Amino acid sequence: xxxxxxxxxxxxxxxxxxxxxxxxxxxxxxxxxxxxxxxxxxxxxxxxxxxxxxxxxxxxxxxxxxxxxxxxxxxxxxxxxxxxxxxxxxxxxxxxxxxxxxxxxxxxxxxxxxxxxxxxxxxxxxxxxxxxxxxxxxxxxxxxxxxxxxxxxxxxxxxxxxxxxxxxxxxxxxxxxxxxxxxxxxxxxxxxxxxxxxxxxxxxxxxxxxxxxxxxxxxxxxxxxxxxxxxxxxxxxxxxxxxxxxxxxxxxxxxxxxxxxxxxxxxxxxxxxxxxxxxxxxxxxxxxxxxxxxxxxxxxxxxxxxxxxxxxxxxxxxxxxxxxxxxxxxxxxxxxxxxxxxxxxxxxxxxxxxxxxxxxxxxxxxxxxxxxxxxxxxxxxxxxxxxxxxxxxxxxxxxxxxxxxxxxxxxxxxxxxxxxxxxxxxxxxxxxxxxxxxxxxxxxxxxxxxxxxxxxxxxxxxxxxxxxxxxxxxxxxxxxxxxxxxxxxxxxxxxxxxxxxxxxxxxx
Numbered sequence: 001x002x003x004x005x006x007x008x009x010x011x012x013x014x015x016x017x018x019x020x021x022x023x024x025x026x027x028x029x030x031x032x033x034x035x036x037x038x039x040x041x042x043x044x045x046x047x048x049x050x051x052x053x054x055x056x057x058x059x060x061x062x063x064x065x066x067x068x069x070x071x072x073x074x075x076x077x078x079x080x081x082x083x084x085x086x087x088x089x090x091x092x093x094x095x096x097x098x099x100x101x102x103x104x105x106x107x108x109x110x111x112x113x114x115x116x117x118x119x120x121x122x123x124x125x126x127x128x129x130x131x132x133x134x135x136x137x138x139x140x141x142x143x144x145x146x147x148x149x150x151x152x153x154x155x156x157x158x159x160x161x162x163x164x165x166x167x168x169x170x171x172x173x174x175x176x177x178x179x180x181x182x183x184x185x186x187x188x189x190x191x192x193x194x195x196x197x198x199x200x201x202x203x204x205x206x207x208x209x210x211x212x213x214x215x216x217x218x219x220x221x222x223x224x225x226x227x228x229x230x231x232x233x234x235x236x237x238x239x240x241x242x243x244x245x246x247x248x249x250x251x252x253x254x255x256x257x258x259x260x261x262x263x264x265x266x267x268x269x270x271x272x273x274x275x276x277x278x279x280x281x282x283x284x285x286x287x288x289x290x291x292x293x294x295x296x297x298x299x300x301x302x303x304x305x306x307x308x309x310x311x312x313x314x315x316x317x318x319x320x321x322x323x324x325x326x327x328x329x330x331x332x333x334x335x336x337x338x339x340x341x342x343x344x345x346x347x348x349x350x351x352x353x354x355x356x357x358x359x360x361x362x363x364x365x366x367x368x369x370x371x372x373x374x375x376x377x378x379x380x381x382x383x384x385x386x387x388x389x390x391x392x393x394x395x396x397x398x399x400x401x402x403x404x405x406x407x408x409x410x411x412x413x414x415x416x417x418x419x420x421x422x423x424x425x426x427x428x429x430x431x432x433x434x435x436x437x438x439x440x441x442x443x444x445x446x447x448x449x450x451x452x453x454x455x456x457x458x459x460x461x462x463x464x465x466x467x468x469x470x471x472x473x474x475x476x477x478x479x480x481x482x483x484x485x486x487x488x489x490x491x492x493x494x495x496x497x498x499x500x501x502x503x504x505x506x507x508x
Contacts, residue, residue, distance in 0.1 A: 028127040028209045031157075032074065033089035033116050034059075034067050035131075035149055038099040038169060039138035040265045040338045042484045042492070044391050046140075047101035049108045054096035055412070058115060064088025070132040070165045073198025074205075081206050087126070090119040099265075100339045100363075100433040104139045113152045120156045128161040128205050129153060132198070135170020135185070136263035143269055147175040154179060161208045161215075163201045167191070169228065170260035173270040177217040181208065183276045185258035187242045189233045190437070190465040204256065204278070213254070218277045218286035220294035225272040225501050226305045227487045229335040229478055231261040232461040234469070237300040244296055248289050254280045257289055259297070264492075265338065265485050271497045273297050305503050308480075309335075309487045315479030316348040323356070323453040327474035330453065331467050335460040336483030339363060340433030341390030343398045344481040345456045350398070355423035357454035360441060361416075362387045365431040368415050371407060380404045382419065386427060393482040400427060406445050418445050426452070435459050438466025460485075 037047065045051075052058075059067055065075050065088050078084040092112045095101050120126065131149065139145040150162055161181040166172065168189050177183055182204050186197045207213035233242050238261065245257040256278040262271055275293040279286040297304070310318060315332060322330045334345050340363030349357050364387050376382060382404050385397035402421025410416035410430070417429040426447060436457045442449045457463050460478075467473040480487040489504050500506050 027083050027085070028206075029085045029087060030078065030205060031087050031089045031120065031124070031126040031129045032064055032071055033129065033131055033153075034064065034071060034091045034133070035112055035116070036068070036134040036137075037095055037101070037104060038134050038136040038167065038263055039101065039104060040099050040484060041103055041138050041267045042265055043100050043102040043338050045097070045101060046103050046105055047095050047097075047108065048105040049111060051095040051097065051101055052092045052108055052112070055093050058112065059088065059091045059093060061088045064091050067091060068132055069194040070198040070201070071130075073195035074130055074132075074202040077199040077202035078206065081202070084206065087123060089123075089129070090115040097432050104137060104145070106139060106141045109139045109142060109145065113149055117152060117156045120153065124157060126157060126160060128163070128209055129157055130201060130205060131162065131164045133164055133166055135166035135172050135260060136266050138266045138268050144173070144175045146170075146172060147179055150176065150179040161205060163205045163208075165197050165201050166258075166260060168231070168261055169263040170274065171262050171266055171268055171271045172260060172274050172276070173221055174219040175270075177219040177276055182215040182217065182256070182278045183258065184256055184278070185260050185276065187233065187245065187259070189231050189238070189261075190462045192465075200256065214281035215278050216281050216283050216286055218283065218290035220275040220290045221270075222273045222275065222294045222297040223498070223501050223506070224297055224301045224305055225264050225489060225497070225504060226261055227264050227489055228485065229309070229333070229460040229487050230304060230307060232464060234464060237304050241293075241297060241300070245293060248293070252279075252285065252289070255285070255289065257293065259293060264489050267494050267496045269496055269498065272501055301502050305489070307487075309478050310480065312344040312348050312479055312481040315477045315481070316345065316352050316354065318477050319454050319475070320352060320354050322475040322477075328453045329449065329455050329473060331463065331473045331476045332454065332456040333460060333463060333476065333478040334456055334458050334481055334483075335478050335487065336393075336481055336485045337458050338433075338484040339390040339394065340430070340458050341387045341394045342481065342483055343386065343388040343395040345479065346386070346398050346427065347395060349425075349454070349456070350422070354454060355425070356452055357456065358426040358442075358447065358452045359428065359456045360436045361428040361430045361434045361458065363390070363431065363433045364429050367429055368417060368431045371404070371417055372415055376404055376407055378404055378407055384419070386429065391484055393484060395482065410444065416445070418447070424451060433458065435462060437462045439472060440466075
């Protein structure tokens with residue numbers, strides 16, 4: 001019995017030695033970086049170095065490894081695999097104002113891509129690089145910025161795997177897939193799957209580094225442009241498009257089928273939907289899947305891009321009727337306001353005599369500064385003009401007389417104001433655009449949701465996560481009020497988009 005025991009132990013030791021040897025052979029160093037921006041080129045304020053450094057200097061080292069949920073998914077998955085060392089590459093933070101920022105300056109783009117290159121030169125070489133990008137970046141003088149980011153990184157990193165993840169609103173074409181080893185795009189809007197797609201990117205990276213996978217890509221542009229408000233993947237046909245992609249992945253293990261719906265408010269040449277397919281060294285299969293997905297998107301183009309939404313006055317009428325019928329809280333999605341300063345819904349609610357409503361929020365930095373300079377405090381009676389000046393579609397300033405219920409730090413803002421007025425009506429003022437995606441803001445600002453009948457949000461789809469999918473909202477009305485992000489894209493004066501894209505130019 002003792003001899004048998006010794007033999008078994010020796011055999012286990014041999015297995016242990018073999019595993020250790022395998023692990024050593026699999027040691028890789030992967031660099032991680034992010035440079036992400038969804039650029040509304042119709043917004044008035046350019047996005048430069050000041051905007052990117054509003055919240056601090058660029059991230060470095062380990063800070064990058066927790067920069068966003070895509071990256072956290074990538075990091076966690078690679079740690080589970082083992083044998084991979086991760087290093088953060090200098091990366092800019094998110095710009096203040098998010099997608100309310102217009103064209104990124106070339107100065108800012110060159111600064112941050114240059115910092116990435118310098119970091120790679122200093123701390124490389126790397127066996128692979130993972131990039132968490134957005135895909136709807138627009139830069140003055142650079143037509144395809146995400147592709148250019150990858151090109152510049154390749155200049156210093158060499159011929160190594162570069163895996164990219166993108167937001168569902170990406171505007172991309174073959175130029176990105178020509179220079180990246182693999183591109184993976186999230187499938188959910190609201191964006192539930194950023195972490196998961198980061199994990200998938202890690203799996204693709206590791207299998208590629210180990211020689212178990214040779215990524216081959218096919219890219220298609222269906223020729224369809226859609227407003228963000230129609231892209232929610234909980235409704236048709238966006239739901240069916242993504243389900244079709246998932247079915248391909250289920251039927252063909254090892255295949256990555258990605259669809260970007262695009263970001264219509266960036267006036268760039270590669271705007272609109274994009275299909276990107278990755279296979280393991282099977283170009284014929286990648287082409288077949290990409291063709292199928294592209295053709296399907298074209299077939300559902302009328303439903304996907306041609307719907308109509310109520311305008312401001314009609315949307316408020318419907319909301320008041322729903323509130324009076326007890327379908328509270330009623331949510332009004334003011335989907336077209338890209339700066340957050342628009343007053344159309346606020347003005348209509350007042351004009352139509354609405355009660356128990358809350359506007360969450362209006363972006364008005366001038367008013368925040370005015371209140372601060374005057375020494376205003378909680379409980380003060382105030383008379384102020386709200387919003388209505390940030391862009392040509394913002395409406396007119398609205399006069400509000402009421403009580404300052406809150407004036408203090410909130411989230412990332414040094415000051416946020418809550419003004420109570422009229423028949424239990426409330427307006428929340430933030431210094432910058434703030435997209436409210438769940439009801440947490442009401443508790444944080446000491447507002448009782450039980451007495452709020454109508455909530456107006458500056459949001460298109462993300463609000464559904466916190467107001468619809470949990471059953472909170474009694475009714476929802478997406479409203480096409482005047483703004484820089486209209487649902488009717490044929491009203492936009494585009495200069496740079498393809499001249500055969502549906503429905504702006506090609507109408508059938």
